[in-house]
Amino acid sequence: MRGWIIGAAIAALVGAIGVAAPMDDGVSPERYELRVQFDPETGVLRGEAVVTAVNGTGGVIDELPFCLLANWSAQENPHLHPALTDTQYIAGFDPTWTRIDRVTDESGAVLSYRLMPVPPAIQTYSLDDGLMIVELASPLPPGAATTVGIEFETKFARGYLLDQCVVEEVFVWRFAWHPMLVPSDDWSGELLLPAAEYRVELSVPTGYRALGGADRQTSLDVADDETWLLLESDRPVRSIPLIIGPELETVSTVWRDVQVVAVHRSGNETFARLALSYAEEILTDYTERYGPSGYRRIVIAESPTPGLYGMAADGMILLGTDFARLKDMPALGTYDRLIEYLIAHELAHLWWGIGVGADLNAENWLSEGFAEYASIGYFERRHGAFGPNVFSHLGPGLVEEILRESFGWMNLRQHNVEAVYLDVLRNGFDEPILRPLADVEYLNALQARTYKKGYLVMRALEGLIGEEALTVVLGELNTEWRGRILTAEAFQRLSEDVSGRDLSAFFADWLWGDAQFDATVERFDVARDDVGYATTVHLRRAGPALPVEVQVTADDGTTSQQLWGGTADAGSLVFRTDRPVVSVHVDPEERLPDRNRFDNHSPRKVLIAHPFRSSDDPPIGRPLDAYVIRVSLASISGGFRNDHQWSIAAMPHIPTSLTVPGAVGGALFETWDVVGQYAANVDRSLSILAMAGIGAWDPIKGTGDLDVRLTAQRRFFTHPETGNAGRYWYPTDLLDLTLGALGPIAAPVPYLSATWTRSELLSRYTENVVQFTVGVPGLGAEPFASAEWSRSQRIRIAANLYLDLDSVISETLFGTIPNPFLFSLDRLHSFPYLPMGHHQVYGSAELVLPPLARRFGYAVFNLTRIETVTGSLFVQGGRTESDCERICNPQTLIEAGAKLTFELTGIVGLSFNIGVGYAQPVYGPDGAPGLFFELGIEL
Numbered sequence: 001m002r003g004w005i006i007g008a009a010i011a012a013l014v015g016a017i018g019v020a021a022p023m024d025d026g027v028s029p030e031r032y033e034l035r036v037q038f039d040p041e042t043g044v045l046r047g048e049a050v051v052t053a054v055n056g057t058g059g060v061i062d063e064l065p066f067c068l069l070a071n072w073s074a075q076e077n078p079h080l081h082p083a084l085t086d087t088q089y090i091a092g093f094d095p096t097w098t099r100i101d102r103v104t105d106e107s108g109a110v111l112s113y114r115l116m117p118v119p120p121a122i123q124t125y126s127l128d129d130g131l132m133i134v135e136l137a138s139p140l141p142p143g144a145a146t147t148v149g150i151e152f153e154t155k156f157a158r159g160y161l162l163d164q165c166v167v168e169e170v171f172v173w174r175f176a177w178h179p180m181l182v183p184s185d186d187w188s189g190e191l192l193l194p195a196a197e198y199r200v201e202l203s204v205p206t207g208y209r210a211l212g213g214a215d216r217q218t219s220l221d222v223a224d225d226e227t228w229l230l231l232e233s234d235r236p237v238r239s240i241p242l243i244i245g246p247e248l249e250t251v252s253t254v255w256r257d258v259q260v261v262a263v264h265r266s267g268n269e270t271f272a273r274l275a276l277s278y279a280e281e282i283l284t285d286y287t288e289r290y291g292p293s294g295y296r297r298i299v300i301a302e303s304p305t306p307g308l309y310g311m312a313a314d315g316m317i318l319l320g321t322d323f324a325r326l327k328d329m330p331a332l333g334t335y336d337r338l339i340e341y342l343i344a345h346e347l348a349h350l351w352w353g354i355g356v357g358a359d360l361n362a363e364n365w366l367s368e369g370f371a372e373y374a375s376i377g378y379f380e381r382r383h384g385a386f387g388p389n390v391f392s393h394l395g396p397g398l399v400e401e402i403l404r405e406s407f408g409w410m411n412l413r414q415h416n417v418e419a420v421y422l423d424v425l426r427n428g429f430d431e432p433i434l435r436p437l438a439d440v441e442y443l444n445a446l447q448a449r450t451y452k453k454g455y456l457v458m459r460a461l462e463g464l465i466g467e468e469a470l471t472v473v474l475g476e477l478n479t480e481w482r483g484r485i486l487t488a489e490a491f492q493r494l495s496e497d498v499s500g501r502d503l504s505a506f507f508a509d510w511l512w513g514d515a516q517f518d519a520t521v522e523r524f525d526v527a528r529d530d531v532g533y534a535t536t537v538h539l540r541r542a543g544p545a546l547p548v549e550v551q552v553t554a555d556d557g558t559t560s561q562q563l564w565g566g567t568a569d570a571g572s573l574v575f576r577t578d579r580p581v582v583s584v585h586v587d588p589e590e591r592l593p594d595r596n597r598f599d600n601h602s603p604r605k606v607l608i609a610h611p612f613r614s615s616d617d618p619p620i621g622r623p624l625d626a627y628v629i630r631v632s633l634a635s636i637s638g639g640f641r642n643d644h645q646w647s648i649a650a651m652p653h654i655p656t657s658l659t660v661p662g663a664v665g666g667a668l669f670e671t672w673d674v675v676g677q678y679a680a681n682v683d684r685s686l687s688i689l690a691m692a693g694i695g696a697w698d699p700i701k702g703t704g705d706l707d708v709r710l711t712a713q714r715r716f717f718t719h720p721e722t723g724n725a726g727r728y729w730y731p732t733d734l735l736d737l738t739l740g741a742l743g744p745i746a747a748p749v750p751y752l753s754a755t756w757t758r759s760e761l762l763s764r765y766t767e768n769v770v771q772f773t774v775g776v777p778g779l780g781a782e783p784f785a786s787a788e789w790s791r792s793q794r795i796r797i798a799a800n801l802y803l804d805l806d807s808v809i810s811e812t813l814f815g816t817i818p819n820p821f822l823f824s825l826d827r828l829h830s831f832p833y834l835p836m837g838h839h840q841v842y843g844s845a846e847l848v849l850p851p852l853a854r855r856f857g858y859a860v861f862n863l864t865r866i867e868t869v870t871g872s873l874f875v876q877g878g879r880t881e882s883d884c885e886r887i888c889n890p891q892t893l894i895e896a897g898a899k900l901t902f903e904l905t906g907i908v909g910l911s912f913n914i915g916v917g918y919a920q921p922v923y924g925p926d927g928a929p930g931l932f933f934e935l936g937i938e939l
Contacts, residue, residue, distance in 0.1 A: 028054050031052040037202075050148075072096075081796070089158065091799050120725055154177050162303065194238070198233050200230070209245060217231050260300065333394065337389070345375035369450065424448050443728040469499045536572050539571050552575045598626065672697045706744070707740070737754055753772070784816055785815060793805045830919040837891070854868050868901075895927070
């Protein structure tokens, strides 16, 4: 379910920025003076905001519009099942809100105001009271300023929401925790952050510590029960972000007169000091390339919400607490490179998205695409652009070797960016990068397009105009647009001015259009003459006419390069060399967003990994431009990108019992288990799966058990309402068509199977599955048919308290079902001798209790952490009947029990669920009470 959760959360994360209209012709804030008190018992900030506003409309105005961002989360999302949103809250939905007590003018006279809904341009729920319109006592002429005072209360939510929330007594809020002035109440969907001067006086109770993203933080007054702090910035900023908690600790350093403070929870000082060291190197790199950020103080804080994520605001970045808690799990420094990259990405927002503003709805690429370009560029300058560079720093050790074997191939750009973009193309989820959220057709891939494709477009622009020119452009943007709102058009104009090139086609293709690109080496011809060798390289290009670097390699390893420009879809280049050319490589630096790098090589690049490769050979990894074949002593496998994979493996068959006569010594190797598999992702709607296995195969006697399956999976999408303004694609229905054979190798049973799965997890949390299996006459088998219907449903009784109901009905339609296809109550735990039959019913009811422990964080041998412990009580059972000539005894079996489920984290990219339970037979023969274990793995 993680995919839809990410999609549904996008609007909330983007919406946590604030709303505004274009700054050129609206009302703008000049200064905020806030005096607020924080109450941790109620989770409320209470006080007054004195706002100085300037009329920049060019006409007389008599109203001031304010955004009340907290009210955007005052109502629960009605489109999602509450059991799904329970995971985001401590004890069920908890709202954020801003309440207005009074509005006054400069003289203290009370002003009238009205609350208005926000248009559904970002989200489609919790729109009420999202805007406040203050009615001025007298008209405000153009260019004039006025001041209003607003007494307000804003409440944090108790939940794992990343922002605007409290987790384990740590409170975080980045933007608009107070009423924020916006240029116009006629809002059309822009997400802008107007910059203004800020002065904040904040009171926190004794025992609590607060840190804000401000250039200066000083103590005004310390009393027995509270401390008053002063937060100020030296120049206009978009917010004063806050983190408040009772056990916050800090370490700090000074970098070029800038104070850098790292905030951490108890026990995580090592993480904080690592963050400081990375920050100094990153800030040095960015400042030398793009100019100063303008901040005199930067706070890097451990965010209380679990996860591997980052967020940014003025003078502050927040990193998910799992980076601090898991950085050395399961090996020392496992996450160090990822922490470095994420800090680089979030610090880049102090230049792009926060320092230089943007419309974070339609033009969020100017924030996230730029931040990706800066951070990945920094990362590659530090750790190299090619080859493994994410986990390659791990030292020697048993666990380290396992990690290297499993994840050591990762390259940040290739696998975290390009592979994601290629999946978007394969799934048909590509569309223009610059588009308002309400117009987004494929909300599933919004982040991939904005971040990943956005970075690739910046990299392609660098290849087009040169790295030096693009660096100059970004430096000038930082100088001219800091504190303002940048547009894509302004970026294009400056890029054209600096480079001296017309870039209108490039921007139209890649930002406002949905262009795709592919360069191909069709072949090359080598001819010898009196002075050397002439090599003609024949090229083809699909998509925009981007210049392509072409490199040839001679038999002595020397290389030559030329640029293939022009606008033709096909062409050729001639290379003069002293030695014969043996290979050609298009775009060797991988500057272009090529949708298929396999055809960038001639001859095509095929790599073979085997146990006899020299240790001096470069690691093969998982390249995106080569077909890879891997050979081991027990298997051979191959594949291309995420498009398809295959494998063939053979191992000696291990009997279930070694007491079988002859199953000792060499007899163990007389039979084998052989398995071949193939899986291909064709597009978002179609996958192909194939498997052929022979168990206990004796090649001499020709015996064994055969299991062969060829399956086509067809997904059908619907567009359920998720609370987001964009269109979300949800695979509601899945059709599996399988042709297979099962049984002894001498007489397998051929069959056809059709399975239809209907998923309504988003709104109803139910799933229905219907399966028909038909035996195909032939190979000595008689025809038969069976049907099975299953249903699962979660009923929410209260927050984190659920009743899970499962039912199955299995029935023979005609014929005699062979043994491999008989039904069995294999979900039962306390009956070791489960009957098999032709007719069966099954039902279960499990009461899932609120977690006994949540965010437990208990380390297990430094390999993993126990995060959540959940208890449940269940009763389940069923009845199995067989078709017999004589009277058969139907088998009715019922059991009851309890289970504890432990959620474990700490291994890169994986979450484990281990269930430990006890089952007691209630009805039926041969029952035996006892323990059982279950294991689940989630990527």
